Amino acid sequence: MKFALVMVLLAGVVGSATAADKAMTPQQQRMTTCNQQATAKTLKGDERKSYMSGCLKNADSAPAQKSLTPQQQKMKSCNADAGKQSLTGDARKTFMSNCLKK
Template sequence: MKTVLIMVLLAGVMGSAAAADKAMTPQQQRMTSCNQQATSQTLKGDVRKTYMSNCLKNSQSAPADKSLTPQQQKMKDCNAEAGKKTLSGDTRKTFMSNCLKKQS
């Protein structure tokens, strides 16, 4: 009986340690959120680096709209519009391409 009790307690402690390892710190959560946002906006290269830097510095996990370049703002607007239309796959790619080509 004691052995079973010790095994149950040991399993509980081991489970708690595993759960603690999986919990993300606020910085890790912010990094994940910023990375997902940059990916959803299909940002690449220096634009992505700048976006990530601004996003990680900002406590709301997103840069202020006033810090976006015109191209980034256009990307954000087109992405939001595509989201409202629930576009996906090739339809979304075509929409985004056409939207980004339009003159502001």
């Protein structure tokens, strides 16, 4: 019985280490940054909730400064490349599909 308990605990530790090794998503990075900023400002309660909401929405920056997700960046780049090549119709669809798969 003790052996089984030790194995379960060991599996949990190994699983935690593996999860910690994975790179954080942009949303997780933003959450960490906003949380650190809210803590530095010693915000509590509703004030903290309001700050976190605005920070996570990137409300403090101008619309042109809002960060794009990696998928949006790829779409913007592929779209610009297709525009430079003056592609239209099926040729553009094919190009965009191939470009976004890269």
